[in-house]
Amino acid sequence: MHRTKIDLADNVRAAIIGELGSALADSVDLSAQVKQAHWNVKGPSFIALHELFDQVAADVRNFTDEIAERIVILGGTAHGTVQEAAGKTRLAVYPSDISAGANHVEALSSVLAAYGKNIRASIDTTAELGDAITADILTGVGRSTDKWLWMVEAHRQSDS
Numbered sequence: 001m002h003r004t005k006i007d008l009a010d011n012v013r014a015a016i017i018g019e020l021g022s023a024l025a026d027s028v029d030l031s032a033q034v035k036q037a038h039w040n041v042k043g044p045s046f047i048a049l050h051e052l053f054d055q056v057a058a059d060v061r062n063f064t065d066e067i068a069e070r071i072v073i074l075g076g077t078a079h080g081t082v083q084e085a086a087g088k089t090r091l092a093v094y095p096s097d098i099s100a101g102a103n104h105v106e107a108l109s110s111v112l113a114a115y116g117k118n119i120r121a122s123i124d125t126t127a128e129l130g131d132a133i134t135a136d137i138l139t140g141v142g143r144s145t146d147k148w149l150w151m152v153e154a155h156r157q158s159d160s
């Protein structure tokens with residue numbers, strides 16, 4: 001870790017950096033998975049889903065940046081390359097053999113829900129470690145994730 005005058009003990013910073021490192025790997029993976037859906041989706045809802053998925057991808061890129069920068073703010077190193085993320089991500093592999101909009105909605109809602117669950121756990125962990133600012137950043141990430149989950153999932157909720 002790099003030295004910093006920030007008012008958090010070294011062991012606390014290390015624990016938070018570890019938590020954020022996992023979130024960063026998930027975020028890099030999520031970003032690529034959403035783009036995969038954006039590129040390959042087909043069917044009658046193509047344009048709506050194609051454009052929605054790109055909005056999701058843009059937002060994921062933004063909060064990936066926030067997570068990575070928080071790591072550096074705390075004196076850590078952001079390990080955000082695709083190769084590093086691939087070895088650390090906790091998300092399931094995105095299916096590469098699907099095309100139909102309904103299948104991408106199903107796959108993407110699953111990954112957004114899994115990502116959001118991990119973020120929710122990290123909010124609790126970082127709050128318990130005494131860093132309300134990191135918890136707040138992650139709360140913003142979780143708020144966005146829940147919103148995108150709704151927007152994706154709503155495509156399959158019309159029959160209930």
Ligand SMILES: [Fe+2]
Nearest residue numbers: 038039050054
């Ligand atoms: Fe595009």
